[in-house]
Amino acid sequence: MVAPPVAAPEPAPAIPRARRGFLRGVLPRLVLAAAGGFLLYLSVPPRTTWWLAPVAFAVLGVLLHGRRARAGFGLGLVWGLGFLTPLLRWTGEFVGLVAWLPLALVCALLVAVGTAAMARVSTLPGGPVWMALVWVADEALRSTVPFDGFPWPRVAFGQPEGWYLPLASVGGTPLIAFAVAVTGFGIAHLGRSWRLGVPLAVVPVLAGLALTPLVHTDATEGTAVIAAIQGNVPRAGLDFNSQRRAVLDNHVNRTLALAEDVKAGKVPRPDVVVWPENSSDIDPFRNADAAARIDQAARAIKAPIAVGAVVVDRGDGRPRNTVVLWDPDRGPIDTYTKRQLQPFGETMPYRSFFRIFSSTVDRAGTFLPGTDPKGFEVGKVRLAIDTCYEVAFDSVVRDSITAGANIIAIPTNNATFGYNEMTYQQLAMSRVRAVEHGKAVVVAATSGVSAIVQPDGSVTARTGMFTPDALVAELPLRGEATLATRLGPWPEWVMTALALGALAFSLTLTRRRARPTTPEPGVGEEDTDGGPAGEA
Structure with a gap:
């Protein structure tokens, strides 16, 4: 008796291309974004790991560089949730999720507005600087809306000690935020340009250390x-x-x-x-x-x-x-x-x-x-x-x-x-x-x-x-009034104006590149008579 032929096993169904793209590209970036935001949370007291803040921005800089605004929004939303969800857990201590998670989501959405803009300016010359300025502008937005703003998650409030703190005496919380962000974005830029990345990563730290003598403690009035x-x-x-x-x-x-x-x-x-x-x-x-x-x-x-x-x-x-x-x-x-x-x-x-x-x-x-x-x-x-x-x-x-x-x-x-x-x-x-x-x-x-x-x-x-x-x-x-007290909101206003200017320039540049060009006569164009243009 002849045994029937054994049927070959059916090949496993192929993973759809869209799903493969998600697993290989999008999902790892989302996980990295969440981890980067969580690093920023870990930099906040009661922990003394303030130095994790620029690392968190370095992760964000890697993720946003060259991305479209839509991708920047999505990645920033996840990064913001990674930071804000654990940071604001105390808001739901006795009222539950109804207060905690909606607040974290609203704040993260406002962060995502900023990261969408950061993605747009990331490819400009000096991109890390413009990205850091956009972050300052975004913090200004979150300190104003909704309901008179919620500035609690400002980056500066996670820096009560360390290299950046003396900057508060010169430019207040916005200058600290700018310094932390530009350090991180500078680190992220090292793989593309050492000439730009190294100064951006080092100068803010040196500036903070250099300004330490400006932090006075003497009793000027007893x-x-x-x-x-x-x-x-x-x-x-x-x-x-x-x-x-x-x-x-x-x-x-x-x-x-x-x-x-x-x-x-x-x-x-x-x-x-x-x-x-x-x-x-x-x-x-x-x-x-x-x-x-x-x-x-x-x-x-x-x-x-x-x-x-x-x-x-x-x-x-x-x-x-x-x-x-x-x-x-x-x-x-x-x-x-x-x-x-x-x-x-x-x-x-x-x-x-x-x-x-x-x-x-x-x-x-x-x-x-x-x-x-x-x-x-x-x-x-x-x-x-x-x-x-x-x-x-x-x-x-x-x-x-x-x-x-x-x-x-x-x-x-x-x-x-x-x-x-x-x-x-x-x-x-x-x-x-x-x-x-x-x-x-x-x-x-x-x-x-x-x-x-x-x-x-x-x-x-x-x-x-x-x-x-x-x-x-x-x-x-x-x-005695510090320089930050005397300058008041001006540092934040100037940095916000620069950020908006960079964003406007980036949008204008994109539109110009997308505008169709009109071919010049005589360059490979045929006229209505069917002959090469310019011919008699």
């Missing part, structure tokens, strides 16, 4: 003893203020304990005491008991206390996030009202629309912003107040400095975000602001981290999280 009180909260979360009296009592009691230490000679008597934002969510102007407790603390410490309070206006009934200067003899003598309110927290834009997605929006407040940037004057101390979220905004901090301050206070409430990196990111911002404006900074947080920051950005004292504590330090009072 010194003052400042105390920061961290009273702690009953529990973390959005309902921390459900025990508002407990929060107030915590800060009173910790101040009374500090007064005992002063009396015993353990620490010097402070000239000013700074309490955190929301240290009294009971309006002391309406509640006599709250006022009595604050007055008790001020009389015990024998110094004015800057009290973070929620104050309800008697006219319109709307709350204000206010810092009240409480004198031990005269009671409340001055106020500062927070000017830059946090959307989706202290205010709720388009409340009825966003309620469709979550009823959590009804927990957002109806606060009204202040308008006066001037802080408090206590003897020789002229204290700028930049409450919590305000520290992220260049113009808000600058206005409080130009109003005449010689030291900065950052009262903040981080209890609503639990145990996560938010407080360390905010402390990094305070350190950059110290160098930018040449002022010592006192950070007072309800639950931590509170800190004493010197004008060179160094932290000389700090607290733990969710522990009551008090920091007391003699700090320099500096009336």
Whole structure:
């Protein structure tokens, strides 16, 4: 019996060409983009790996060079998500994905707008410079829109130490961003041109090191003893203020304990005491008991206390996030009202629309912003107040400095975000602001981290999280304005204008190249008679 022939196995189906192209080309680039963005996240405090930031931009530079704008948008979106998704995880600590992921996506989309423009200018002569300028312009955009902007993820805020920090004293946060980005793009350019890539990779670093002598810490207007009180909260979360009296009592009691230490000679008597934002969510102007407790603390410490309070206006009934200067003899003598309110927290834009997605929006407040940037004057101390979220905004901090301050206070409430990196990111911002404006900074947080920051950005004292504590330090009072303070927004405006000019030039150049040319008569063209053009 003859065995039937064995059928040959059918060949495996061929992978479609489009799928092969995706697996071999697009997918690796997307993975590399996500990894590059994650490297930028890893450069941000509480880690001290600030040097990873230019590496992240080097990855972005390799990916974007010579790409079309559409590819630049897609790659930038993935790179931005790799950076922003882990960076902003704290926003969803107690409200979940509904706040965290949409915010990360919106910010990443704005990053992608910038990377699309970077791809367009990448092939211009000096491409890495134009790309870095576009990044600065994109940060300016993200600091403005939507809802008054969200500058929290600025590159400069990941550089509270290291080579680039001294640049803040000359050109503020935009100059740091430009230096970090151009270093990374210069590294990416090394494979194409050593002559251009090496200077771009090295010069920003050398510039930062060379500007270190401009970061002054001398006390041009004497010194003052400042105390920061961290009273702690009953529990973390959005309902921390459900025990508002407990929060107030915590800060009173910790101040009374500090007064005992002063009396015993353990620490010097402070000239000013700074309490955190929301240290009294009971309006002391309406509640006599709250006022009595604050007055008790001020009389015990024998110094004015800057009290973070929620104050309800008697006219319109709307709350204000206010810092009240409480004198031990005269009671409340001055106020500062927070000017830059946090959307989706202290205010709720388009409340009825966003309620469709979550009823959590009804927990957002109806606060009204202040308008006066001037802080408090206590003897020789002229204290700028930049409450919590305000520290992220260049113009808000600058206005409080130009109003005449010689030291900065950052009262903040981080209890609503639990145990996560938010407080360390905010402390990094305070350190950059110290160098930018040449002022010592006192950070007072309800639950931590509170800190004493010197004008060179160094932290000389700090607290733990969710522990009551008090920091007391003699700090320099500096009336001298840095170049960054004097220049104000001009560095960012100039760099943004240059970026837009480069983009416009690139678009014009592309259109000219795409425009069909009209052949000259007599060059291989036939006339209507069928003979060579130009012939009789």
